[in-house]
Amino acid sequence: MTTTPARYTASDTELVAAELRQRLPAWLVSRRWFEGKDAALPTVEPLLVEELAAGDATLLLAVVRAGQDAWYQLLLGLRHDPGPLPDELADGRIGACADGRELYEATADPELMGRLLDRLATGEPADAGADAGSHASVRFRRTPGAHIPTGLPAELSTAEQSNTSVAFGGRMMLKVLRHPAPGPNPELELLSALGRVGGVPSAAPLAWIETSADLPGGATTLGILQEFVPNRGDGWALAVAEARACIVGECESVAPLGGFADDAHALGQATVRVHAALASGLGTRELGPPEVEELVGVLQSRLARAVAQVPQLSAFERKLGDIYRELGEVAGRGEPLLAQRAHGDLHLGQVLRADDGWVLIDFEGEPGRPQDERRRMQPAIRDVAAMLRSFDYAAHHALADVLGRPPGEQSPQDLRATRLARRASAWAVHGRRAFCAGYADAGGVNPHGRPVLLRAFEADKAVYEAVYEAHSRPAWLPIPMAAVRRLAGRA
Numbered sequence: 001m002t003t004t005p006a007r008y009t010a011s012d013t014e015l016v017a018a019e020l021r022q023r024l025p026a027w028l029v030s031r032r033w034f035e036g037k038d039a040a041l042p043t044v045e046p047l048l049v050e051e052l053a054a055g056d057a058t059l060l061l062a063v064v065r066a067g068q069d070a071w072y073q074l075l076l077g078l079r080h081d082p083g084p085l086p087d088e089l090a091d092g093r094i095g096a097c098a099d100g101r102e103l104y105e106a107t108a109d110p111e112l113m114g115r116l117l118d119r120l121a122t123g124e125p126a127d128a129g130a131d132a133g134s135h136a137s138v139r140f141r142r143t144p145g146a147h148i149p150t151g152l153p154a155e156l157s158t159a160e161q162s163n164t165s166v167a168f169g170g171r172m173m174l175k176v177l178r179h180p181a182p183g184p185n186p187e188l189e190l191l192s193a194l195g196r197v198g199g200v201p202s203a204a205p206l207a208w209i210e211t212s213a214d215l216p217g218g219a220t221t222l223g224i225l226q227e228f229v230p231n232r233g234d235g236w237a238l239a240v241a242e243a244r245a246c247i248v249g250e251c252e253s254v255a256p257l258g259g260f261a262d263d264a265h266a267l268g269q270a271t272v273r274v275h276a277a278l279a280s281g282l283g284t285r286e287l288g289p290p291e292v293e294e295l296v297g298v299l300q301s302r303l304a305r306a307v308a309q310v311p312q313l314s315a316f317e318r319k320l321g322d323i324y325r326e327l328g329e330v331a332g333r334g335e336p337l338l339a340q341r342a343h344g345d346l347h348l349g350q351v352l353r354a355d356d357g358w359v360l361i362d363f364e365g366e367p368g369r370p371q372d373e374r375r376r377m378q379p380a381i382r383d384v385a386a387m388l389r390s391f392d393y394a395a396h397h398a399l400a401d402v403l404g405r406p407p408g409e410q411s412p413q414d415l416r417a418t419r420l421a422r423r424a425s426a427w428a429v430h431g432r433r434a435f436c437a438g439y440a441d442a443g444g445v446n447p448h449g450r451p452v453l454l455r456a457f458e459a460d461k462a463v464y465e466a467v468y469e470a471h472s473r474p475a476w477l478p479i480p481m482a483a484v485r486r487l488a489g490r491a
């Protein structure tokens with residue numbers, strides 16, 4: 001990323017920029033969404049600071065560069081009233097400014113989030129053209145025809161996530177993108193396309209925040225307001241509970257195989273509806289031999305990068321390479337290989353159980369990949385492979401919970417653990433089959449009819465997961481490593 005001179009728009013913003021330079025390094029590293037926790041404290045350079053609303057408390061938006069090339073977005077509050085911050089804001093406190101006012105992260109401030117909602121509700125319709133409205137650096141855009149009620153209570157989400165979300169009265173959800181990247185945002189692109197096609201199990205995008213004035217690389221999406229999907233929980237929580245019941249032998253249906261099979265089938269159906277809508281809204285392309293070769297090259301280079309980060313993968317590098325080469329050999333035979341825009345990081349945590357079925361969320365793609373890579377057209381079976389991996393994850397997580405120890409290999413001497421591990425595997429196999437059956441029953445290509453593709457994309461996903469776990473949750477690393485071993489064994 002190139003360096004741009006910082007630009008601020010008023011005197012409060014200059015004060016805040018100076019405070020950010022000084023105070024943000026230590027504060028940033030304490031945030032869940034900060035990515036460089038292992039390195040030394042970063043230097044912080046504000047790239048954009050703009051006031052969005054003034055009053056007793058002021059709301060500002062900032063984008064800062066931390067270290068060499070990582071960007072982070074902050075919504076900031078500046079309180080004029082004296083005294084300590086209320087409890088709910090204290091966790092986001094950045095510090096007292098030179099003039100005594102308190103500077104803090106504002107996503108937990110219902111009052112300021114309410115004012116942000118007002119700005120979203122009065123944004124320019126997206127079809128009014130890029131230069132419509134004010135010449136401020138930060139622009140508010142609305143999906144044409146979207147109704148955005150205001151005055152709803154704002155509540156910071158406590159979900160484990162890579163961004164930060166604020167719910168408004170259980171009707172709308174604003175995702176504040178913590179790592180803004182220049183260029184079209186994949187989630188906004190895909191949700192908008194799905195909204196245009198209509199009748200798809202996804203949340204409609206209502207409005208968004210963007211900037212183009214100060215950051216290199218053109219328009220940059222900073223936040224997305226979407227419909228809130230009332231739900232009974234995400235697929236992960238439901239699947240793990242069902243897997244656990246089967247492992248301990250309390251399955252309501254045929255133990256140890258039942259539990260979640262109907263849900264998995266419905267999930268396959270919801271997934272193919274989303275794939276069909278993305279194909280009709282954003283097109284498909286047949287991959288010719290050079291593109292298939294390029295795809296194999298991408299898989300190989302991802303593997304090489306992953307091995308450099310997770311040395312345990314090196315023992316499987318040759319076999320995994322064979323799996324990718326096999327994809328190159330068979331991809332052109334028989335049915336053509338179609339590429340299209342897809343979810344990109346589909347897993348059980350990305351689906352919500354609404355009253356009328358599953359709804360897919362979080363279309364941003366894999367957070368660990370550059371944005372242009374996430375926006376590529378790719379075989380949709382990649383999402384299927386990712387979801388199949390998730391059944392394996394849910395089973396292993398539930399097994400570890402039942403055994404009361406972190407996921408890992410079972411000793412063959414431990415007969416109880418071995419028996420429970422078999423049940424966990426059987427549950428995962430059953431769920432995976434039901435998901436694929438649902439996908440095929442609703443008009444998708446039967447994933448089991450393309451085993452070589454499925455294996456290659458499952459292997460790629462397991463390798464990605466190994467890197468993700470090594471960095472984020474080392475105790476979970478055995479889950480993807482067991483999959484890598486199993487898949488390599490079949491090469």
Ligand SMILES: Nc1ncnc2c1ncn2[C@@H]1O[C@H](COP(=O)(O)OP(=O)(O)O)[C@@H](O)[C@H]1O
Pocket residue numbers: 157159160161162163164165173175203226227228229230234349350352361362363364
């Ligand atoms: N449209 C929505 N309606 C209701 N809840 C949602 C919606 N979108 C996200 N959520 C909730 O917020 C959590 C985080 O959202 P997600 O899009 O996965 O964020 P991130 O990209 O930061 O990981 C989800 O796990 C889900 O519980």
Ligand SMILES: O=P(O)(O)O[C@H]1O[C@H](CO)[C@@H](O[C@H]2O[C@H](CO)[C@@H](O)[C@H](O)[C@H]2O)[C@H](O)[C@H]1O
Pocket residue numbers: 161162236345347348349362365366367368386389390391393394465468
């Ligand atoms: O949800 P995110 O977009 O932040 O995705 C990242 O984190 C996920 C974990 O929260 C990670 O998913 C992996 O763990 C899940 C269980 O926690 C499991 O259901 C998935 O199958 C597994 O890939 C995801 O890979 C990562 O990109």
